Amino acid sequence: MKQTAQQLRHGFIQYFAERGHHAVPSSPLIPQADPTLLFTNAGMNQFKGVFLGEDSRSYKRAVTVQKCMRAGGKHNDLENVGYTGRHHTFFEMLGNFSFGDYFKKEAIQFGWEFLTQIVGLPKDKLWVTIFRDDDEAARIWEHDMGISPDRIMRCNEKDNFWQMGETGPCGPCSEIHYDQGSGVPGDDIPNGAGDRVMEIWNLVFMQYNRDSKGTLTPLPKPSIDTGMGLERLAAVVQGVTSNYDTDLFTSILAAIATRTGHRYRHEAPADRSMRVIADHLRATSFLVADGVLPSNEGRGYVLRRILRRAARHGRLIGVAEPFLYELTRPVVEMMGEPYPELRGASATIAEVTQGEEERFIATLDQGLPIVNDLVSKAKAAKRTTLAGEEVFKLYDTYGFPIDLMTEAAREHGLVLDEAAFQRALEEQRERARKSAGFEVVAAKPVIEDLIGKIKSSEAISVHLQEDKPRILKYVATEFVGYEHREADGLVQAILKNDQLVKEAVEGDEVELVLDATPFYPEGGGQVGDQGLINGPEGRVEVRETTRAAPGLILHKGIVR
Structure with a gap:
């Protein structure tokens, strides 16, 4: 019987709890201590601190279903989402872990038993890869698990040596792959061309810590870290070749089809846009539920890119007005049982999504026709690139x-001339510097950023008011000095050394908005x-008050 994702x-x-593993809840998408x-x-x-010997837990074995994001930074699948059936920004990772308890033999045994006996995958459709020098893993697979040597592939460091980032815990790994059959294009061996043989589970044998110089140091206790994408496993178990055809996505895609009037699996370009929207709705919902809000930096910028990419794909399939916010509810309904935080943040998710859509709609209205015109001109001239100078103007x-x-x-089979774009950008910056004078003075970047946040009513944070989430947004500073010598106000921003900061300590020179x-x-x-600005955790002795721009008043002073 086909199993659902749940x-x-x-x-x-x-399975793992019955084998002595402690069930640990998913951590937030915002790393807590990394x-x-x-x-x-x-x-x-x-568990990074545990692997490094810097932290300890009351258990030595753990099992999790972890919510993950790969958009931005080294691990970034954003541009591939929609173009394949297996790339996602948000996904769920199933994992079992050993902190100095069991090692390779048990990890391999658990993995093989779960897939073949619990899930019921045919053994003759499974392949195994190992790191080229890992003779121990080879012996376990062949002699203890009974895998034929011709189904065990030795691979290089690129494919079978895992590390979380440039530094941190790492080690050789063994991957379990599934052959989807000749109906899927691709080679019939792991790591070949195409998607026929697909990795589903990675068993990492954590033996080392890599420092900034690339030096490998043995970890205090060899440990186990495994990861298996739920979306891929569901596709295999449910007998489909695209993750988007699993029950994790079908109800969301059905809601998109109803709202847009496009039937999924009917037209390739529309299918791609529907996949983008479905994936990005999931990512948006989970990010907002975990406290991320659209902005021009860091995590907020990634969320903004995701939302705006989804909005553009909505436009490509004929939806001109804001609509994504309506489709966050099917995501909450689909994922709310395993992740109840979505239900608690449902209204906030919709509100944040709608606000970002509404801010971006004018940009789409003005920009998309020009983009289409640039593409048409490039194709008519039989060019393979979009002119960087024209793109910069837009x-x-x-x-x-x-x-x-x-x-x-x-x-459209074109590439952007990024070098020409960068040249045009630098030339514009140079012109701005030269034009700075009595009448036109270039504002500091941080001031320009704040002006933009105020104009777009960008969200600052979410907090509870009468047990309901309330979104705080940037607003123009209201001057109330004609009526009051004292007044209550919300600190919208803290500037220190011309940079926006989250906090300041005693003695810091700051500017408050x-x-x-x-x-x-x-x-x-x-x-x-x-005068003085008093807060619950300190005060600022204001020595100067200036108007940086209409609606933007800066209170300069010292934290006391």
Whole structure:
């Protein structure tokens, strides 16, 4: 009997719990104690300190179903989403872990037994790969598991030596692959061309820590880290060759079809857009539920790119108005049982999505016709590139995202002339520097950024008000000094050394941006006010108040 994704989640946890593993909840998508990661991208992230011997747990065996993101940074699948049946930004990783308890033999035995006896995959459809020098793993697979030597492949470091990042825990690995049959294009061996033989489970034998110089140091205790994508496993078990045909996506794609009027599996370009939208809706829902909001930096910028890419693909299949926010509910309904945090944040997810769509719609209205015109001209001239100078004009005039222009070119077999784009960008910056004078003074980048946040009403954070999520957004500072000498206000931003920061400590020189203030800013021959801003965790002695731009008042002072 074909198993649902929820049955696979439950069965995986149950199998390992019965074998002494502690069931550990998924950690958030925002890494809690690892500044090297933009997002949680593997099940082992929350156990990194344990592998390094810096942390300890009350258990030596663990099992998880971990929510993961691979968009931005080294691990980035964003541009491939929609073009294949197996790439995703958000995905779930099944994993079992040993912290100095069992090692290769048990890990291999558990993996083989779960797939062949619990899930019921045919043994003759499975392949195994190992690191080229790992004779121990080869012996275990052949002599203990009874795998024929001709189904065991030795591979190089690129394919069978795993590491989380440039530094950190690492070691040789053994992968289990599944042959989908001759109906799927590709070679009939692992790591070949095409998708016929697909990796489904990676068993990592954590033996080393790699430092910034590339030096490998043995870990205090050899450990086990395994990872298996739920989406791929579901595809194999449910007898489909695309993850998007599993029950993880079918209800979401059905909702997209109803909203857009396009039937999935009917037309290739529309299918691609529907896959993009389905994947990005899942990523958006989980990111917002974990506290990420659209912005121009870091995690928020990745979320903004994901939402805007989905909005563009909506436009490609005929939806001109904001609509993604309506489709976040099917995601919550589909994923809310294993991840109840989605249900609690359902209204916030829809509100954040709608707000970002509405802000981006004018850019799409103005920019897409110009992009299409550039593509048509390039094809008519039989060029293989989009002119970088023309693309820059679109970017500079309308703020049309460069990554969306790159994708539009790709869809028509073109590439963007990035070198010409960068030249045009630098020339524009140089002109701006030279034009700075009495009438036109170039604002600092951080001020320009804040002006943009205020104009677009960008979200700052989410907090609970009367047990309901409320989104705080950037607003122009309201001057209330004519009516009040004292007033309550929300700190919207903290500037330190011309950079936005999350916090400041005693003695720091800062500039605060509030949503309302009684402090009169310098201007009209009047000196800016001085005074105190008191907060629950400290105060700022304001020595100068200035107006950086209309609606943007800066309170300069010292943290006390």
